[in-house]
Structure formats: structure tokens, C-alpha cells
Amino acid sequence: MNWQSEITAAHQRVAAHVVRTPVLDFNGFGLGHSIGLKLEQMQHTGSFxxxxxxxxxxxxxxxxxxxxxxxxxxxxxxxxxxxxxxxxxxxxxxxxxxxxxxxxxxxxxxxxxxxxxxxxxxxxxxxxxxxxxxxxxxVHAYDAPATVAGQGTVMAEWEDQGLDADTVLIAVGGGGLIAGAMAWLGRRRKIVAVEPALAPTLNEALAAGEPTQVEVSGVAANALGAGKIGQICFDLAQQTQVHSVVVPDDAITAAQIALWKETRQLVEPAGATALSALMCGAYTPAKGEKVAVLVCGGNLSDDPFG
Structure with missing residues (x-):
């Protein structure tokens, strides 16, 4: 499949129906360097x-x-x-x-x-x-070509907005979002797949050499709890040699709190998972490496305003 053309077509197809979500450069979270953020939790219905x-x-x-x-x-x-x-x-x-x-x-x-x-x-x-x-x-949540191409428009849009990063960190559940990113970017930029330690579907699949059923639980399970990585994502992860890390629940919660306290962005645990990898050291950038984080969802389990 020519993913570039599929995502380009999807980008044109959905443009009138989706939000062109904002991006910002932010120096904070105790990292000692600036990172790029794309605020996809501001998309219709609160996620990509x-x-x-x-x-x-x-x-x-x-x-x-x-x-x-x-x-x-x-x-x-x-x-x-x-x-x-x-x-x-x-x-x-x-x-x-x-x-x-x-x-x-x-x-x-x-x-x-x-x-x-x-x-x-x-x-x-x-x-x-x-x-x-x-x-x-x-309408499959993650393992269908039309779904993956649609999610790939996030990265196409971000590059159009001037993404300045060597590496992009993306949270993984079933794999539709990161599959779209891998399909669009190939190996032009490094992609880091970030998963909760209690729901490591891609990480386990890469270790096993094939998608495998994983027991899932934890604070982000209602968004990152597919249990088995999609085949499309797995194939692309092998092709692009994606870098996979896992993070503990307390790191996810800490990143969620930091996003609120420092940027006033209220996100669900899944939306903070990619950032948590930087904050807890699960992924440490090399000196001079430019890093960006995709904030993917803002739907907390309980409505904070009732």
C-alpha cells in the first residue's frame, strides 16, 4: 500500500470536518530543554x-x-x-x-x-x-487501512505546521495513531512508542516477533487497553524499527498533573503517557536531540465539572 498517497488523500478528505489542532514549544516539566507539543486532545470529541x-x-x-x-x-x-x-x-x-x-x-x-x-x-x-x-x-478502532490513514493526518498536519523535531513520542494502545505516524514518516524521523507497563501490547509483540494477547490494566487502560496490537501497526513497527518503551502508572499520573499545572491542559492518562517517558527517564534524548510529544486525548473517566 502507498501510505503516503493514502494519508495525503485522507488529509484532503477530512480537512473540512476536523480541527487543525494547535502546537506549541514549551520549556518545562523539569526536562531542562524545550519540547514540541501537539494538542490533539482539542480535536472534536477530545481525541485524535x-x-x-x-x-x-x-x-x-x-x-x-x-x-x-x-x-x-x-x-x-x-x-x-x-x-x-x-x-x-x-x-x-x-x-x-x-x-x-x-x-x-x-x-x-x-x-x-x-x-x-x-x-x-x-x-x-x-x-x-x-x-x-x-x-x-x-469501523475498527485501529486495525483498518482507512482508520490508520485518517490517524496519519495528525503527523501530516503537524509537519505542515512546521514540526521541528528529530524524535516524536507517541502513546500506543491498539496502534492506530502510531501506525499512521509511522506510515507517514517512515524513517524520516525517529518515533518512540510509549506504553503503560500494565498494557505493553506493542512492546510484547516486538519481543515475541508477532502480535500476542496481553493482560491489560492500570490508569490508562480505558484508552490504551486493546490487549493485542493491530497487525498494521506491528508490520509498520518492524519496517521502521520503532523504539519501544514502557512507563509505570505513577509516571503517567505525574505527567498528567504536570500538564495541568504547567500548561493548564487537562488530559486523560493516555494523553499524558508519551510525555511521561521523558519525565521519568524511560526515554532520554541525546545531547542536542530535538523532541516532540503528541498529546492524544483529554477525556477523563470522570467529568471534572460534573
């Missing part, structure tokens, strides 16, 4: 996921049965939002661990929502059964 959802809906024929998606929360909200804006009906399955704020967000976007017990994998099983029963189109 709207890009993949709109690209999928705009590039494929949606059947009369509508759409179905399984999600830890952010993807479901994005699909619900895109479906509402484009006039399609959507059925969304989420696990209880998505949390009340994300569940309420999906409901506000007008989707038919079903909450299932357990983890994301249970929601995916239910969504697949619904797809078979109704003929609805499955």
Missing part, C-alpha cells in the same frame, strides 16, 4: 480518533444498516460524532471501564450505546456479532 472516523465514513459506502464500533470510549465517541454529522446511524459497544464521562459523551453524540461487562475485547466481540446480524459496517 475523529480523524480516522471521518476518513472511514467519507471513503467507504455506508450501508443502510449503518455503523457499528467497539471502543474503550474515545473511538466510540468519534464514530458517533462523525455518524451524526454525516447523517448515519451508529451502534456503539463499550466496556464498563470506559467510565461515566466517555459513556455520557457517546450518548450526547446521538449513538445507540450498549455498555458491556469486562474489557475492550468483550465490546469488540459484541460489535462483531452485531455486524454479522445486521449488516452494519464495522
Amino acid at each position: 480518533k475523529a480523524r480516522g472516523a471521518f476518513n472511514t465514513l467519507l471513503s467507504l459506502d455506508v450501508p443502510k444498516a449503518g455503523l457499528v464500533a467497539a471502543s474503550g470510549g474515545n473511538h466510540g465517541a468519534a464514530v458517533a460524532y462523525a455518524a451524526q454529522k454525516l447523517g448515519h446511524k451508529a451502534k456503539i459497544f463499550v466496556p464498563e471501564m470506559a467510565g461515566p464521562a466517555k459513556i455520557a459523551l457517546i450518548e450526547r453524540c446521538g449513538a445507540d450505546l450498549q455498555v458491556v461487562s469486562g474489557v475492550y475485547a468483550n465490546a469488540l466481540t459484541a460489535a462483531q456479532a452485531y455486524e454479522q446480524e445486521t449488516g452494519a459496517m464495522q
